[in-house]
Amino acid sequence: xxxxxxxxxxxxxxxxxxxxxxxxxxxxxxxxxxxxxxxxxxxxxxxxxxxxxxxxxxxxxxxxxxxxxxxxxxxxxxxxxxxxxxxxxxxxxxxxxxxxxxxxxxxxxxxxxxxxxxxxxxxxxxxxxxxxxxxxxxxxxxxxxxxxxxxxxxxxxxxxxxxxxxxxxxxxxxxxxxxxxxxxxxxxxxxxxxxxxxxxxxxxxxxxxxxxxxxxxxxxxxxxxxxxxxxxxxxxxxxxxxxxxxxxxxxxxxxxxxxxxxxxxxxxxxxxxxxxxxxxxxxxxxxxxxxxxxxxxxxxxxxxxxxxxxxxxxxxxxxxxxxxxxxxxxxxxxxxxxxxxxxxxxxxxxxxxxxxxxxxxxxxxxxxxxxxxxxxxxxxxxxxxxxxxxxxxxxxxxxxxx
Numbered sequence: 001x002x003x004x005x006x007x008x009x010x011x012x013x014x015x016x017x018x019x020x021x022x023x024x025x026x027x028x029x030x031x032x033x034x035x036x037x038x039x040x041x042x043x044x045x046x047x048x049x050x051x052x053x054x055x056x057x058x059x060x061x062x063x064x065x066x067x068x069x070x071x072x073x074x075x076x077x078x079x080x081x082x083x084x085x086x087x088x089x090x091x092x093x094x095x096x097x098x099x100x101x102x103x104x105x106x107x108x109x110x111x112x113x114x115x116x117x118x119x120x121x122x123x124x125x126x127x128x129x130x131x132x133x134x135x136x137x138x139x140x141x142x143x144x145x146x147x148x149x150x151x152x153x154x155x156x157x158x159x160x161x162x163x164x165x166x167x168x169x170x171x172x173x174x175x176x177x178x179x180x181x182x183x184x185x186x187x188x189x190x191x192x193x194x195x196x197x198x199x200x201x202x203x204x205x206x207x208x209x210x211x212x213x214x215x216x217x218x219x220x221x222x223x224x225x226x227x228x229x230x231x232x233x234x235x236x237x238x239x240x241x242x243x244x245x246x247x248x249x250x251x252x253x254x255x256x257x258x259x260x261x262x263x264x265x266x267x268x269x270x271x272x273x274x275x276x277x278x279x280x281x282x283x284x285x286x287x288x289x290x291x292x293x294x295x296x297x298x299x300x301x302x303x304x305x306x307x308x309x310x311x312x313x314x315x316x317x318x319x320x321x322x323x324x325x326x327x328x329x330x331x332x333x334x335x336x337x338x339x340x341x342x343x344x345x346x347x348x349x350x351x352x353x354x355x356x357x358x359x360x361x362x363x364x365x366x367x368x369x370x371x372x373x374x375x376x377x378x379x380x381x382x383x384x385x386x387x388x389x390x391x392x393x394x395x396x397x398x399x400x401x402x
Contacts, residue, residue, distance in 0.1 A: 017044075018044050018045065018046040019043065019044060019045045019046065019065050019066065019132070019133075019136075020046050020048070020063065020064045020065045020066075021038070021045050021046065021047050021048070021064065021065065021066055021067070021068060021132065022048050022050070022056065022059055022060065022064040022066070022067040022068070022092075023035075023047055023048065023049040023050070023067075023068045024049075024050055024051075024052075024053070024056045024067060024068065024069045024070060024073065024081070024085075025049060025051065025068070025070045025097070026051045026052060026070065026072070026073055026074055027070070030070065030097075030099075030120060031049050033120070033123075034047070034068060034097070034128070035047055035049075037123070037124070037125045037128050037129075038128065038129070040125050041125050041126075041128070041129045043129050045129075045132075048064070051073075051074075052073055052074055052075045052076075053073050053075045053076040053081045053084065053085075054075055056069075056073075056081065056085055057084060057085065057088050060085050060088045060089040060092060061088060061089070064089070064092060065093065065136055066092065066093040066094070066095065066132050066135055066136050066139075067085065067092055067093070067094045067095070068094075068095050068097045068132075069081060069082060069085070069094055069095070069096050069097065069114070070096075070097055070098070070099070071096060071098055071105070071109070072098070072099060078105065078108075079096065079105065079108055079109045079112055079114075082094060082096070082109060082112045082113060082114060083112055083113065086112075086113045091139065091143055092139070093115050093132075093135040093136045093138070093139035094113065094114045094115060094135070095114065095115060095116045095117065095118060095131050095132060095135045096109040096114045096116070096117040096118070097117070097118050097119075097120060097123070098117060098118070098119055098120065099119070099120045099121070100119065105117075115134070115135035115136075115138045115139055116131045116134060116135050116138075118131055166180075166182055166195075166196075167180075167195070167196060167197040167198075167228055167232070168180075169197065169198035169199070169208075169392075170198070170199045170200060171198055171199075171200045171206065172200055173200055173204070173206070173274070175274065175396055176200075176206065176274060176394065176395070176396060177366050177394070177395045177396075177397075177400040177401065178198060178366065178392070178393060178394050178395070179365075179366035179367045179369065179370045179391075179392075179393045180196055180370070180390075180391060180392050180393070181370045181371070181373075181374060181389070181390070181391040182194065182196070182388070182389070182390050182391075183334075183374060183385070183388065183389045184388055185216065185334055185384075185385060185386050185387040185388040185389070192213075192216050192217075192220060192221055192224070192387075192388035193212060193213025193214070193215065193216070193220035193221055193223060193224035193263075193388065194210075194211070194212050194213070194224060194332045194334065194388040194389065194390035195209075195210070195211050195212075195213075195224040195225065195227055195228035195390065196208075196209065196210045196211070196228070196330070196390045196391075196392045197209050197228050197231060197232055198392060198394065199232065199235050199236065201235070201238070203272055204272030204273075205269060205270060205271060205272050206269070206270040206274070206394075207235045207241075207267070207268070207269050207270075208267075208268050208270075208330065208392060208394060209228075209231050209265055209266065209267050209268070210265065210266050210284070210287075210330040210331065210332060210390055210391075210392050211224070211227055211228070211231075211263055211264060211265035211266070211284070211332075211390075212263065212264045212265070212284070212332040212333065212334075212388075212390070213227065213261065213262075213263050214260075214261055214262050214263070214264075215261060216388070219257045220261070222255075223252070223255055223256055223257075223261065223263075226251060226255050227248060227251060227252065227255075227263060227265075230247070230248055230251045231244060231248060231267075234247055234248075240269075241267050241269060241278065241280045241315070241317060242280075242315070242317070244267065245265070245267060245280060245282060245304070245307070245315045246313075246315075248263070248265070248307060249307045249308060249313070252307050252308045253308060256308065259308075261308060262283075262306040262307060262308040262309055263282070263306060263307040263308055264282055264283040264284040264306050264307070264332075264333075265281075265282050265284055265307065266279065266280075266281050266282075266284040266285075266286075266287060266330055267279070267280045267281075267282075267315075268280075268287070268328070268330065269317075270322075270394075274322070274396050275321065275322055275323060275324060276319065276320065276321055276322060277319075277320050277322055278317040278318065278319055278320075279298060279300060279317065279318045279320060280304065280315045280316065280317050280318070281300050281303045281304065281315070281318075282303075282304045282305065282306055282307050282315050283303070283304070283305055283306030283307075284332075284333075285331065285332075285333050285336065285349055286298050286299075286300050286349065287328050287329055287330040287331070288328070288329040288331075288349070288352065288353055288356055289320075289322065289326060289327070289328060289329075290326065290327040290328075290329070290356060290357075290360060290395075290397075291322070291323050291325065291326040291327070292323070294357075295353045295356050295357050295360075296353075297349055297353070298320055298328070299318065299320060300318050301318055302316045302318060304316065322396075324396065325396055325397045325398060326395065326396055326397065327360075327366075327393065327394070327395035327396075327397050327400075328392075328393065328394045328395065329352075329356060329373070329391065329392075329393055330391070330392045330393075330394070331352070331389070331390065331391050331392075332387075332388065332389060332390045332391075333387065334385055334386075334387030334388045334389040334390075335347070335352060335373065335374065335377045335385065335389045335391070336348050336349055336351065336352050336377070337385070337386070337387055338377055338378070338380060338381030338385050338386070339380060339381050339382065347377055347380055347381070351377075351380065352373070352377065355372070355373055355376040355377065355380075356373065358372075358376070359372035359373055359376065365400055366393045366395060366400050369393060370391050370393055373391065374389060374391070377389075
């Protein structure tokens with residue numbers, strides 16, 4: 001039979017962390033009163049006193065949880081000291097402790113950033129400690145709200161930036177449906193180096209591209225935008241793929257920050273009847289073709305190298321018959337580099353093909369199809385995908401017509 005627990009094995013109770021209070025008070029008697037009230041409260045307050053604004057500004061540069069401010073300082077007028085202190089220590093919770101029972105001055109202090117105000121004639125041990133603790137809680141709430149607002153503003157700014165940098169396909173053919181997605185890798189908020197675009201030309205042919213700049217960061221993002229804009233300019237100037245891709249390599253060589261940076265891309269040209277295409281691949285994954293209830297990699301017999309490595313490289317075109325009703329999924333490798341359902345194995349194009357078949361039966365439109373592909377890849381990976389993902393879906397299938 002076991003006996004009572006041995007108290008020597010129990011961890012000793014941990015003392016509560018001290019509340020660091022900065023008292024800004026020039027009157028010795030009032031300072032003694034505040035110290036006495038806090039000591040009698042058993043609230044574990046650690047008090048530091050200064051007698052003027054100049055010393056307060058110096059002291060406030062070190063961490064304090066809260067401050068008690070007398071507005072009648074010798075080197076400040078009224079509550080003018082408050083904004084100066086908060087400028088030095090914006091997160092400091094401040095309670096104004098005034099000798100005057102004046103609601104107007106109290107309201108002024110609250111308007112300038114104080115969390116509360118007390119009058120010396122009526123302050124008690126209970127009201128003082130309660131005011132300090134409430135002030136700290138309110139300041140924490142205000143700080144959390146401020147950070148949330150900043151995060152929301154940052155997200156909105158990032159969204160505006162992405163809308164400005166990401167292309168919107170120029171496709172007018174009512175029989176051709178499209179959807180695009182871009183998702184930064186990991187938990188980054190901004191664009192990476194992946195890019196996409198699609199343009200319908202005057203003769204009815206359609207050109208599209210999906211590319212991926214190696215690496216992550218603002219330089220790669222800027223290079224991705226430069227590559228996409230250069231591609232669009234060349235296509236609008238009626239330059240064919242065998243001119244466009246070598247020209248993009250020259251743009252890459254001129255704009256990249258390091259010779260180690262390279263670009264993969266897939267350039268596709270659809271004929272005006274939308275039943276055949278010419279595809280040129282520069283070290284990029286093959287797109288997926290969904291047709292007749294099945295999915296396959298678009299056949300690419302001849303591939304070219306990544307851009308930025310070989311000066312005399314060639315990127316030959318591959319002719320592919322698409323049929324009448326088809327859906328193309330063109331993507332960057334960020335969506336296939338995560339793990340698959342089989343632990344430790346990459347999703348690869350075959351895994352994405354399985355996702356595409358499942359999504360095809362459940363998605364009501366191409367937009368939800370794109371969302372399901374990314375969500376399915378993340379679910380298989382068990383966490384956000386590390387690399388950036390760009391998707392361009394293009395289809396003549398009547399099921400997407402609305």
